[in-house]
Amino acid sequence: MVWAILSLLVENKPGILFKVTHLFRSKNFNIDSISVGVTQNPEFSKITITTIGDEKQIAQIVKQLDKMIDTIEVKQLDEKKTVYRELVIFRIKLSKASDSMEISNIANAFGAKIHDARKDSIMLELTATPDQINNLQELLKPYEILDIARTGVAALQRAGD
Amino acid sequence: MQTMSGAKALIKALEKQGVKEIFGLPGGANLPMYDELFKSNIRHILVRHEQSAAHMADGFGRVSRRAGVCFATSGPGATNIVTGLATAQADSAPMVAITGQVPLSMIGRDAFQESDIIGIANPIVKYSYQPTTAAEIPEVVKKGFYIAETGRPGAVLIDIPKDVQQNDAEIPFPDEVKIRGYHPWSDPDVVAIEKAISLLLSSTRPVILAGGGVIISSAFAELQSIAELLMIPVVSTFKGKGAFPENHPLSLGPIGMHGHAEANKIMSEADCVLAIGTRFSDRSVGRFDEFERNLKIIHLDVDPAEIGKNQSASVAVVGDVKASLRIFLRLLAQKALKKSEQNVWLQHVTEVKDYWRANLKLHPGELTAAKILRKLREVMPAESIVTTEVGQHQMWASLFYDVIHPGTFFSSTGLGTMGWGFPAAIGAKAARPDLPVVDIAGDGSFNMTENSLATAVLENLPVIVFLVNNYTLGMVAQWQRTFYDRRMIGVDQKHCPDYVKLAESYGAQGIRVGSLDELGHAIKAGLKSDVATVIDIPIDPEEDVLPFVAPGTSLKDMILPS
Numbered sequence: 001m002v003w004a005i006l007s008l009l010v011e012n013k014p015g016i017l018f019k020v021t022h023l024f025r026s027k028n029f030n031i032d033s034i035s036v037g038v039t040q041n042p043e044f045s046k047i048t049i050t051t052i053g054d055e056k057q058i059a060q061i062v063k064q065l066d067k068m069i070d071t072i073e074v075k076q077l078d079e080k081k082t083v084y085r086e087l088v089i090f091r092i093k094l095s096k097a098s099d100s101m102e103i104s105n106i107a108n109a110f111g112a113k114i115h116d117a118r119k120d121s122i123m124l125e126l127t128a129t130p131d132q133i134n135n136l137q138e139l140l141k142p143y144e145i146l147d148i149a150r151t152g153v154a155a156l157q158r159a160g161d
Numbered sequence: 162m163q164t165m166s167g168a169k170a171l172i173k174a175l176e177k178q179g180v181k182e183i184f185g186l187p188g189g190a191n192l193p194m195y196d197e198l199f200k201s202n203i204r205h206i207l208v209r210h211e212q213s214a215a216h217m218a219d220g221f222g223r224v225s226r227r228a229g230v231c232f233a234t235s236g237p238g239a240t241n242i243v244t245g246l247a248t249a250q251a252d253s254a255p256m257v258a259i260t261g262q263v264p265l266s267m268i269g270r271d272a273f274q275e276s277d278i279i280g281i282a283n284p285i286v287k288y289s290y291q292p293t294t295a296a297e298i299p300e301v302v303k304k305g306f307y308i309a310e311t312g313r314p315g316a317v318l319i320d321i322p323k324d325v326q327q328n329d330a331e332i333p334f335p336d337e338v339k340i341r342g343y344h345p346w347s348d349p350d351v352v353a354i355e356k357a358i359s360l361l362l363s364s365t366r367p368v369i370l371a372g373g374g375v376i377i378s379s380a381f382a383e384l385q386s387i388a389e390l391l392m393i394p395v396v397s398t399f400k401g402k403g404a405f406p407e408n409h410p411l412s413l414g415p416i417g418m419h420g421h422a423e424a425n426k427i428m429s430e431a432d433c434v435l436a437i438g439t440r441f442s443d444r445s446v447g448r449f450d451e452f453e454r455n456l457k458i459i460h461l462d463v464d465p466a467e468i469g470k471n472q473s474a475s476v477a478v479v480g481d482v483k484a485s486l487r488i489f490l491r492l493l494a495q496k497a498l499k500k501s502e503q504n505v506w507l508q509h510v511t512e513v514k515d516y517w518r519a520n521l522k523l524h525p526g527e528l529t530a531a532k533i534l535r536k537l538r539e540v541m542p543a544e545s546i547v548t549t550e551v552g553q554h555q556m557w558a559s560l561f562y563d564v565i566h567p568g569t570f571f572s573s574t575g576l577g578t579m580g581w582g583f584p585a586a587i588g589a590k591a592a593r594p595d596l597p598v599v600d601i602a603g604d605g606s607f608n609m610t611e612n613s614l615a616t617a618v619l620e621n622l623p624v625i626v627f628l629v630n631n632y633t634l635g636m637v638a639q640w641q642r643t644f645y646d647r648r649m650i651g652v653d654q655k656h657c658p659d660y661v662k663l664a665e666s667y668g669a670q671g672i673r674v675g676s677l678d679e680l681g682h683a684i685k686a687g688l689k690s691d692v693a694t695v696i697d698i699p700i701d702p703e704e705d706v707l708p709f710v711a712p713g714t715s716l717k718d719m720i721l722p723s
Contacts, residue, residue, distance in 0.1 A: 063468075
């Protein structure tokens with residue numbers, strides 16, 4: 001099984017995201033994460049989807065997405081030649097006095113930003129790869145994660161690759 | 162540009178597309194378009210249920226290879242066509258369905274007869290549009306027909322809110338449309354075709370597998386030329402039945418769950434398959450790992466997503482089947498091949514075919530499926546158009562009704578829609594009134610859309626319903642007998658209705674037959690009749706369709722008549 005990053009350039013029209021996500025459901029594929037936003041040309045949106053499957057399944061997903069009339073371009077991005085990032089925001093419980101300092105140290109180690117520091121909770125924001133976010137999440141578990149919001153991956157292949 | 166209402170723009174756009182017939186049923190939300198249709202020369206064919214309108218448009222489209230058109234109102238009218246959309250899409254049939262919708266201002270308010278038909282239909286159509294201004298309508302229609310008819314054809318839905326139909330606007334009628342994300346044609350890769358030819362010529366047990374794509378692209382002559390040039394036996398999928406003349410010495414008929422024994426056997430022995438326009442459905446090949454033996458597959462298809470979806474190919478050629486086969490033939494011609502009619506493989510194929518055809522054990526009754534379908538073949542002109550319903554009769558037609566004139570046999574093979582055949586036959590008759598049209602039906606399926614008799618009679622579309630009547634849901638009954646230890650439930654249709662009286666009550670002709678002689682006379686009477694004819698042919702409810710490849714097993718494991 002492989003983890004794949006798919007980049008779709010689609011018409012920026014109502015209902016297209018529904019069609020894309022429904023394709024995954026109807027073909028019995030799974031979406032690991034999804035992000036969507038308008039491009040520099042307002043006629044187009046870019047959808048980034050990460051998914052897991054064997055190589056044959058991923059190839060079939062790409063073909064089915066490419067077959068959709070509203071997709072202009074579908075690419076499977078090479079992970080090694082791609083800048084891909086996800087945004088996450090955690091709200092962490094502060095149970096004892098030392099928690100705040102310890103969490104700040106962890107945040108600094110990951111390059112995460114601190115927001116909304118309160119007596120009993122603190123928020124961290126990190127833009128990183130999904131693996132780095134998972135690592136941070138693992139380290140924050142002992143402090144009790146009260147809430148979490150992840151955006152899904154946005155990705156662009158490096159120039160010249 | 163002219164100022165006109167959206168409804169008028171719609172009808173004008175349809176006229177510009179060359180639409181001559183529309184199958185439909187009016188209602189509140191599509192009345193503006195019907196009012197404009199009243200002023201048009203387009204013929205409206207009134208149905209009794211919108212599902213039948215969609216199947217008629219589907220039948221029309223498959224025969225004419227131009228998109229058939231159906232109209233339905235919003236809400237239940239639109240949801241009633243869902244089965245028809247899914248059926249057409251599953252079989253790559255060109256169709257444009259146009260539904261009325263509640264006014265834009267009412268959408269999302271659970272208005273009377275509102276349904277989100279675009280959302281409902283999305284997974285079962287090739288494309289769908291909901292124009293929100295009258296000015297968009299001609300462009301949407303042009304795009305809709307282009308998408309429905311090109312590449313791998315399919316079903317397109319256009320859902321038009323009532324106020325968009327009523328509003329006046331300056332309406333442009335584009336001569337061309339461009340769809341950025343849609344590229345239906347790709348030139349076949351000549352290098353890949355060269356590789357395919359090398360592979361085919363180096364094989365010792367080659368078989369051609371003809372799918373529905375051959376029929377859709379009308380590649381009959383090209384297929385026959387290749388088969389005859391290389392003397393390769395031809396099997397088909399069920400959807401490809403009639404891609405190749407079934408009375409041809411190289412023809413073995415359809416493979417699959419209810420394929421011909423000889424076709425399944427030869428397919429299981431092949432070392433190279435030239436698969437043309439097929440998606441390797443489970444009904445055709447049994448288990449998807451069926452071919453994971455030492456078998457080379459050359460796959461030609463217009464749809465790149467079909468390559469490797471169900472079956473991996475040694476060589477794949479993406480492109481229109483007819484265009485690909487023409488290049489195939491041109492390259493073959495350069496090789497100055499000699500016919501090898503006496504090769505060992507072909508001799509074996511002929512022996513297998515002769516053996517199974519001579520030893521096929523049949524049900525011993527007077528009116529059996531094999532006998533009545535062979536009688537139908539004997540009496541019907543070669544070029545007759547045949548549709549079928551779904552069930553045992555459909556598979557008996559596969560086994561015992563040889564299609565002689567390519568591209569004249571149509572069935573709901575993908576979705577397997579009971580009730581499809583009769584309205585599809587009416588649509589086929591509207592497309593080709595000059596040809597005899599017969600629907601090979603079972604009683605269970607015919608029950609589902611038999612009210613289309615009203616349309617057939619009142620619209621002067623005389624088709625023959627060849628009713629193979631075992632008063633049961635025969636295929637389900639066969640599965641219950643075979644796999645559920647004869648625990649028969651929900652299959653007995655008793656003797657109701659009386660199909661002769663039913664036909665007569667609609668003003669059609671109803672004939673019940675009790676012998677093969679009577680059947681011959683009844684078919685001739687149907688061919689001469691200027692109204693639809695229902696020929697009721699009672700058969701033994703216990704008669705099975707055999708051979709049979711049980712679900713999840715391989716073609717070589719077929720159950721044969723004992």
